[in-house]
Amino acid sequence: MVSESPGPGSRVPWRPRDEALRVNVGGVRRLLSARALARFPGTRLGRLQAAASEEQARRLCDDYDAATREFYFDRHPGFFLGLLHFYRTGHLHVLDELCVFAFGQEADYWGLGENALATCCRARYLERRVTRPRAWDEDSDAPSSVDPCPDEISDVQRELARYGMARCGRLRRRLWLTMENPGYSLPSKLFSCVSIGVVLASIAAMCIHSLPEYQAREAAAAVAAVAAGRSAEDVRDDPVLRRLEYFCIAWFSFEVSSRLLLAPSTRNFFCHPLNLIDIVSVLPFYLTLLAGAALGDLGKVVQVFRLMRIFRVLKLARHSTGLRSLGATLKHSYREVGILLLYLAVGVSVFSGVAYTAEEENVGFETIPACWWWGTVSMTTVGYGDVVPETVAGKLAASGCILGGILVVALPITIIFNKFSHFYRRQKALEAAVRSSGQRSFEDLLSSVDGVSEVSLETSRETSQEGRSTDLETQAPSEPAKPQSY
Numbered sequence: 383m384v385s386e387s388p389g390p391g392s393r394v395p396w397r398p399r400d401e402a403l404r405v406n407v408g409g410v411r412r413l414l415s416a417r418a419l420a421r422f423p424g425t426r427l428g429r430l431q432a433a434a435s436e437e438q439a440r441r442l443c444d445d446y447d448a449a450t451r452e453f454y455f456d457r458h459p460g461f462f463l464g465l466l467h468f469y470r471t472g473h474l475h476v477l478d479e480l481c482v483f484a485f486g487q488e489a490d491y492w493g494l495g496e497n498a499l500a501t502c503c504r505a506r507y508l509e510r511r512v513t514r515p516r517a518w519d520e521d522s523d524a525p526s527s528v529d530p531c532p533d534e535i536s537d538v539q540r541e542l543a544r545y546g547m548a549r550c551g552r553l554r555r556r557l558w559l560t561m562e563n564p565g566y567s568l569p570s571k572l573f574s575c576v577s578i579g580v581v582l583a584s585i586a587a588m589c590i591h592s593l594p595e596y597q598a599r600e601a602a603a604a605v606a607a608v609a610a611g612r613s614a615e616d617v618r619d620d621p622v623l624r625r626l627e628y629f630c631i632a633w634f635s636f637e638v639s640s641r642l643l644l645a646p647s648t649r650n651f652f653c654h655p656l657n658l659i660d661i662v663s664v665l666p667f668y669l670t671l672l673a674g675a676a677l678g679d680l681g682k683v684v685q686v687f688r689l690m691r692i693f694r695v696l697k698l699a700r701h702s703t704g705l706r707s708l709g710a711t712l713k714h715s716y717r718e719v720g721i722l723l724l725y726l727a728v729g730v731s732v733f734s735g736v737a738y739t740a741e742e743e744n745v746g747f748e749t750i751p752a753c754w755w756w757g758t759v760s761m762t763t764v765g766y767g768d769v770v771p772e773t774v775a776g777k778l779a780a781s782g783c784i785l786g787g788i789l790v791v792a793l794p795i796t797i798i799f800n801k802f803s804h805f806y807r808r809q810k811a812l813e814a815a816v817r818s819s820g821q822r823s824f825e826d827l828l829s830s831v832d833g834v835s836e837v838s839l840e841t842s843r844e845t846s847q848e849g850r851s852t853d854l855e856t857q858a859p860s861e862p863a864k865p866q867s868y
Contacts, residue, residue, distance in 0.1 A: 396435055404451055461480060465494075496508075565814075641657065656706075667691075725793070763788060
């Protein structure tokens with residue numbers, strides 16, 4: 383019996399052509415037959431099966447184990463189960479657990495185009511691909527529109543991870559979350575209620591101080607003090623309101639100093655808008671004391687510093703999800719606000735010129751710049767009534783200005799409202815994620831947002847195993863440890 387051996391000029395293949403392809407995609411192992419892959423030679427697995435050398439095969443996968451002849455791919459395992467269904471039937475179905483862009487990236491990686499999509503899924507895929515960039519901006523109740531952004535959760539995770547290396551990190555972390563997140567625990571809710579009460583008391587004291595009755599009483603007390611030879615500054619403020627002001631300042635100073643000491647990063651603390659608002663709310667008081675001690679009686683400067691106390695109203699944003707969402711909406715709606723201002727400027731310029739031509743001799747319409755005030759009031763539908771057109775042409779111009787203002791203001795409002803709804807739901811979801819940080823790790827949070835659920839994987843696995851065709855090999859029941867064959 384003569385054994386055949388390759389000649390010196392022949393080339394030994396690095397693996398048999400008909401050998402089944404052993405792949406591992408994200409931990410999901412399958413054994414694919416060469417006959418099934420040969421039906422789609424343009425796909426990545428088809429080119430891998432037809433690779434002429436090991437070097438060429440390694441360029442098509444992420445890793446290769448020569449001992450077990452297993453090819454590893456660091457890709458989405460859920461999509462791979464749908465890919466197996468494609469090799470059986472020749473049609474690819476859209477997965478609900480993947481967003482349309484991630485699905486498209488996976489399909490491109492494996493060498494599948496839009497023509498591979500099944501007829502039942504092609505229209506839905508194209509529709510989602512067109513509308514997906516605006517889905518976050520729509521008033522939708524879909525779970526994907528209210529999930530917290532993984533980047534935001536990662537930022538919170540990195541901030542909280544700093545406490546692991548800090549002294550008394552666990553205690554500082556709990557105190558920080560208690561002061562920052564009103565819904566974190568019962569003490570945080572109580573702290574939030576007390577802080578809101580102090581802010582409201584400070585605002586009420588500032589409003590009461592402006593009433594004529596209190597100003598008359600303070601003026602009389604100042605005159606009596608001057609007549610008695612004392613300084614009028616000592617009796618200018620009501621004693622009760624002064625003590626209340628000192629208490630509010632002490633509480634606000636305690637809040638700022640506590641947050642500064644407990645903050646995981648001092649640099650990020652001074653970059654946060656809410657922390658800057660806290661600093662500005664207490665800064666006028668200390669500037670007033672410093673100016674009075676250094677420069678003496680500066681009544682106007684003191685009044686300006688006292689006027690800055692109105693910024694304490696913004697402290698309510700720390701305890702209100704709606705106010706924080708409003709700030710985020712204005713930050714991300716600068717284009718819409720710019721378009722609104724542009725429309726108003728054009729409309730005011732046009733209708734002011736028309737009103738000036740029609741009402742040139744009327745009071746308030748002497749010049750075009752004077753007509754800008756009337757155009758602004760009319761286009762915003764405020765209508766003070768201080769300047770009114772009298773001629774028929776002027777009234778027609780005013781009617782067009784009012785109707786144009788309604789349309790101009792109404793156009794961007796819907797977009798801004800939808801953005802506010804989106805940011806409000808996302809802020810609520812992020813707060814819920816921070817509240818649950820003490821019960822489960824942020825790694826679990828990230829996997830729940832961006833990962834594949836075990837239920838969906840199990841369902842896809844069962845679906846992929848139900849209807850195997852004769853072209854896909856089956857695994858012998860006596861070898862349960864081997865990967866499943868297709």
